[in-house]
Amino acid sequence: MAIHNALGKAGEDAVAAYLEHNGYVIRDRNWRKNRLELDIVATKDNRLIIVEVKTRSNTEYIKPQDAVNWQKIRRIVIAADAYVKHFRIDAPVRFDIITAVGDAGAFEIEHIKEAFYPPVF
Template sequence: MAEHNELGKEGEEEAARYLTGQGYHILHRNWRRGRNELDIVAAKDNQLIFVEVKTRRNEAYGHPEDAVTNRKIRTLVSLADAYINKFRLDLPVRFDIITVVGNEPPFHIEHIEEAFLPPIW
């Protein structure tokens, strides 16, 4: 597996551990629809949270959350809609970003709640 894939996988593991430690219930990880995926789907306080995880070794090329472009946001919202329809859920929804930065543990983790709102199409 490519090194960047390993780093991403490790970052998602760290993010899931972090969320669990904060009282979130992980519903799905790497939920796929076609070629796209939701990194983490979680629930807390009767709310459904879709979490995009961005992992970097360092911030030499900018902040990891800056990689969540408008195109990526549209993809995530579309996936979230498909997820909600598939599982017939009726809960308030939130979109978060978790950034994981570092070469090895302990990583620097930042949780950005309500990182973006779904765009109006």
């Protein structure tokens, strides 16, 4: 496994642990349908939470959340729509970004709730 892949997996594991510690129930991790993917799908307070995880070793060049551009948002929203339809979910959906910066075992986690709203296509 490439170093950046290992860092990404460790960051996603740290974020999943963070969510569970804060009362979220993880429904799925790395859910895929065709070419669509959702990093983490969780529930809390009768809401479906779609979490985009961004892991970086440092923020020297760019903040991790800045990597979520409009194209990425569009793909996440399309994937979330597919997820909701596939599982026939009738609940409000929230889109969060959670960043994990640092090294495995020593990540600094930042949770950005309602990081974006679905654009109108």
